[in-house]
Amino acid sequence: MKFKTLMIIKAIVCLFFGPILLIFPRQLFDLLGASLGSTTSLPAREYGAALIGTLLLTWLARNVQDGIAKRAITWDLFVYDGLAFLVTLKIQLAGYLNGLGWGIVFVYLFFTLGFGYFLLPKKGKG
Numbered sequence: 001m002k003f004k005t006l007m008i009i010k011a012i013v014c015l016f017f018g019p020i021l022l023i024f025p026r027q028l029f030d031l032l033g034a035s036l037g038s039t040t041s042l043p044a045r046e047y048g049a050a051l052i053g054t055l056l057l058t059w060l061a062r063n064v065q066d067g068i069a070k071r072a073i074t075w076d077l078f079v080y081d082g083l084a085f086l087v088t089l090k091i092q093l094a095g096y097l098n099g100l101g102w103g104i105v106f107v108y109l110f111f112t113l114g115f116g117y118f119l120l121p122k123k124g125k126g
Contacts, residue, residue: 003070006114007062010077013107014055021048033098054080071119078115084108 020028025044029036036044057073064070085108092101 001114001117003074003118004062006111006118007058010111011055011058011062013111014051014058018048018051018055021045021051023048032100032104034096074115074118078112078119081108081111081115085112 017028022045025041025048026036029044054077058077061069061073064073085105088101088105088108091097092105097104
């Protein structure tokens with residue numbers, strides 16, 4: 001897979017979930033078998049805002065050519081998705097989400113592996 005393709009896929013995922021979390025967090029969590037109260041919907045909405053920021057980053061940087069910028073973006077998304085994978089996996093294994101939660105776990109795993117691949121040293125470069 002090309003870097004640009006991975007960035008576009010990430011942008012599409014963020015385009016889907018960002019606005020939903022920003023506007024309808026309770027409904028999404030209800031679908032996942034979890035409940036949000038009035039105080040817990042605030043961080044969910046903030047996460048929706050963060051996803052919209054990630055959407056802009058991934059879409060606008062999908063054609064980045066500068067090696068330093070590309071590496072910084074890749075590290076950022078690798079760490080973000082890796083930590084989100086671990087947290088979501090822990091939440092899923094603890095039984096806080098229904099079976100749909102596994103989809104979120106696998107999405108984060110996909111992006112962690114995808115961005116991790118682009119951090120591997122390339123053959124013939126050093």
